[in-house]
Amino acid sequence: MRPSLLLLSGSLLMSGVAVIAASMPEKIYGVNLGSWLVLESWMLPQEWLDMGGESCDDCSTCIATEFAFAQAYPDTVDGIFAKHWDTWFTQDDVDTLKSLNINTVRIPLGYWIVEALVDRKTEFYPRGGIVALIRGLQQLQAAGIVAILDHHALxxxxxxxxxxxxxxxxxxxxxxxxxxxxxxxWAGVMTALSHLHPAFASVFAIEAVNEPIMDAANTPEYGTYQKEFVIVVRAVEAALGVDVSGIRAQKTFRNASQAMFDMSSQNSTLFDSQVIDALINTAIILAQLASDSETQFDIGKSCEGHEPLVTNFMDVNWQHDDAPNPADAAMGPQAYDNHLYYSSGVADPTPEAYMQSICNLNRVQADAALGDSPLWFGEWGLPTQFNATDEFLQQWADAQKLAYSEGAGWIFWNFKIEDSVLANNISREWSYIEGVNLGYLTKDPSQVHNASVCDGFINS
Known part of the structure; x- marks a missing residue:
């Protein structure tokens, strides 16, 4: 069976249309599109109940997730989620983000957006998300906002x-x-779409894994996976005609099957069986997507001249206990992500301790010393462990923006939160749009209210 699959994979991966991937901004000022294509019911509790979900203290014991919802409502889940996708992130939201000078969005995605990867006998998720993603990416591209495709749910x-x-x-x-x-x-498919599908032209980076287990002792072979992830991204790009350092690919393809065999043999020190299988499976799924009326695209032209995508990982300091360094996997442009929520206990629960901590943050420097640069802060917000005043939240926003801007920039969690009684006013600290409306965050994301906010807190 393998030779016929290689024939198919070669013919698909060696072709594409002239869609140029977006570029990474000089400084990222961004928001997450959380709860759009990976729904977290705590962020929209009333809508979730209206959809048919449930609320519970332990999210494993009720219908609190997409998996549980799809398992409970197999006949109606697709239609219910299609409505959610259409109403949670809309053209009005895009227009608002553009008016606030947001230049980047991070889009949390589940593996199930590539529906062929789901084992429908044991795994339960809504179908059709990729059509919503295409719609959203088209709107973002028209607004001049670039995107990171974040593999949020693995x-x-x-x-x-x-x-x-x-x-x-x-x-x-x-x-x-x-x-x-x-x-x-999944990485192979998203890489190929980012170069081939016109809607994906706003994509400049793909994130491998959102928030893996922090103890590296519990993530066996994760370092190997990091290297394979980069190789798959670069191998797909090289096959499409993108100039990728470290992977050789023929510039002229007489025979698709031979081209794939040639790529594998010429890079035998890089390609293991996992990579080869991923390339084959990518090719098969691309054939399905290219021929589907809702996702179709032209796979008949080379992507020669395209810039490589930025591969993206949580930084090495996210994990402990002899963690693998993703910098060791780099092949071409690569960037690193860190998430920082003080509501999780980073500092003592007082305004003074929070300011002392953030004003002396050295994560950008610590990561750079280990090769994890450029670094952006892909998730942060204004929630605290104490009752914060409006005055403090404005200071807190300024101090965090100043700290995170020392790196490649920042991406706030989240672009919005449901405004309802059940949401209990959490939008005050979790919604970027609401934070701007309340005056905590400046309308120009590159600015702060008080550039001297850390005076008096910086250690000598």
Whole structure:
């Protein structure tokens, strides 16, 4: 069976249309599009109940996630979620973000957006998300806003009892060869679409894994996966005609099957069986997407002249216990992500401790010393462990923006939060749009209210 699959993969991966991937901004001022294509019900509690979901203290015990919802409502889930996708992130939201000079969005995605990767016998998720993604990317591109495709919810689940994984469970199975393989195929498909599909021209980066388990002892072979992720991205790009350093590909392809065999043999020190399988599976899925009326695109032209995408990982300091350094996987442009929520206990729960901590933050420098640069802060917000005043939240926003701007920039979580009684006014600290409206965040993201906000808190 392998030779025929190689024939198909070669013919697909060696062709494409002239769609140029977006460029990374000189400084990122961004927001996350959370709860759009990976729904976290805490952010829209009333809508979730209206959809048919449930609320519980332990998200594994009720219908609190996409997995549980699709399992409970197999006949109606697709239509219900299609309505959610159309109403949670709209043209009005795009227009608002443009008016606020946001230049970047990070789009959390589940592996199930590539529907061929889902085992429908044991895994339950809504279908049709990729059509919504195409619509949103087209709107963002028209507004001049670039995008990071964030693999937010991984096959097998990458962390226990977390809504953001799409399935609250203690049965964490991402760190296995089977699910690493599915994630590599996801990366291959998203890379190819980013170069081939016109809607994806706003994409400049693909993030491999959102928030893996922090203890590296519990993420076996994760370092190997990081290297394979980069190789898959670059191999797909090289096959499409993108000039990729470190991977050789023929410039003229007489025979698609031979071209794939040539690529594998010429890069035998880079390509292991996981990479080869991911390339084959990518090719098969691309054929399906290219021929589907809702996702179709022209795969018949070379992508020669395109710039490579930025591969993106959580930084090495995200993990401990002899963590693998993603800098060791770099091949071409690569960037690093860190998330910082003080409501999780970073500092003592007082305004003074928060300011002392953020004004002396050295994560950009610490990461750079290990090769993890450029670094952006892909998630942060204004929530605190105490009752914060309006005055403090304005200072808190300024101090964080100043700290994170020392790196490649920042991406606020989230672009919006539901405004409802059940949401209990959490939008005050979690919604970027609401934060601007309340005056905590400046309308120009490159500016702060008080550039001297850290005076008196910086250590000598």
């Amino acid at each position: 096959p097998g689940v990458q962390d226990a009892d977390q809504m953001f994984t799409g399935n609250c469970t203690t049965n964490v199975q991402f760190y296995t060869p089977y699910n690493y393989g599915r994630a590599l195929t």
